[in-house]
Amino acid sequence: MFAFRTAALVAATLTTGLVAGVFYAYAISVMPALHRADDRTLIDVMQKINVVIINPWFMLGFLGTVGFTVLAAALHLGKGSRTTLIWIGVALLLNIIAFAVTSGLNVPLNNQLANAGDVGQIGDLAAVRAQFETSWVRWNVVRALLHTLAFLVLTGALFVAGMQHARAGAVAQAAPAASAASAWPFPVQPGFPPAQQFAPQPGFGSGQR
Template identity: 70%
Template sequence: MTATRLAALVLATLATGLVAGLFYAYANSVMPALARTDDRAMIDAMQKINVVIINPWFMIGFLGTVGFTILAAALHLGREHRSTLIWIGLALVLNVIAFAVTSGLNVPLNDQLAAAGDPASIADPAAVRADFESAWVRWNIVRGVFHTLAFLVLCGALFVAGIQQGKASAAAAPGRIAAGEYAAPYRSGASAFGQS
C-alpha cells in the first residue's frame, strides 16, 4: 500500500508540474511571440493551437492535476497520514481553482475564437483579437500561478511523506540506528580510540 500511495502522489506532482510548465511556457514564449504578429496570424495560430492541444497526452496531464491529486488524497486518509493529507488537500484546492479557471474562462475564450471562423474571412480581425487576447493571457497567468503553487505544495507533501515513512521504518526496526543518530562506540576493555 505504501508504494501505491507514493505512486499516486508522484503522479499528482508530475501532472501538476507538467501543466504548470505548459502554462508557464505560454506566458513566457508563445503569447509574447504571438503578440508580435498581425491580427489574422495571431488568430490563425491560436485556433490551430487550440485544436492540436486536445490530445491524450495533454488531457491525461490536465485531468490528472485534479484526478491524481484526489486519488493521492484518498490513499492518504487515516490518522497516520494526516500531515501528508493536509498538504495534498491544499494542493487539491489549488488545482481545482486552476482547473476551474481553464474550464470556465480560457476554454470559452477559445470557443469564441473558433466561432469567429476562418481568419482570412473575418471582417474585423482586430476586434476579434481584442476580445480574446488580453483576457486569455490574464487568465493563463492566473491558472499557471495556481498550478505552480499546487506543484510546490505537492513537493512538500512528498517531503512530508518521506519523513513519515522514515519514522515508520525506524519504529518498525528498533534495533537499527535512526536517521541523525550515531551508534555508541564499540568497547571491549578499551576506549573508542584503542586505549585503556
C-alpha cells in the same frame, strides 16, 4: 500500501508540474511572440493551437492534476498520514481552482475564437483579437501560477510522506528491542548483552570445583 500511496502522489506531482510548465511556456514565449504579430497571424495560430492541444497526452496531464491528486488524498486518509494529507489537500484546492479557471474562462475564449470562423472570412480581425487576447493572457498567467503553487505543495507532500515513512520504520525496528528489554527480569548493564551478564560463570554453580 506505501508504494500505492507514493505512486499516486508522484503522479499528481508530475502531472501538475507538466501542466504548469505548459501554461508557463504560453506566458513567457508563445503569447509574447504572438503579441508582436499581426491580427491575422495571432488568430490563425491560436485557432490551430486550440485544436491540436486537445490530444490524449495533454488531457492526461490536465485531468490528472485533479484526478491523481484526489486519488493521492484518498490513499492518505489514514491517521498516520494526516500531515501529508493536509499538504495534498492544499494542492488539491489549488489544482481545482486552476482547473476552474481553464474550463470556465480560457476554454470559452477559445470557443469564441473558433466560432469567429476561418481567419480569411473574419471581417474585423482587430475586434476579434481584442475580445480574445488580453483576457486569455491574463487568465493563463493566473492558472500557471496556481498550478505552479500546487506543484510546490505536492513536492512538499512527497518530502513529508518520506519523513513519516522513515520515522514509522524506525519506530517499528525499535519496538522489538524495547519489548525484549522490558521482558528481561534482571537489570541490564550498559554495553553488555543480558545473556552475557547473567550466564553461569566457571566456579560458581557450574559444577566445577
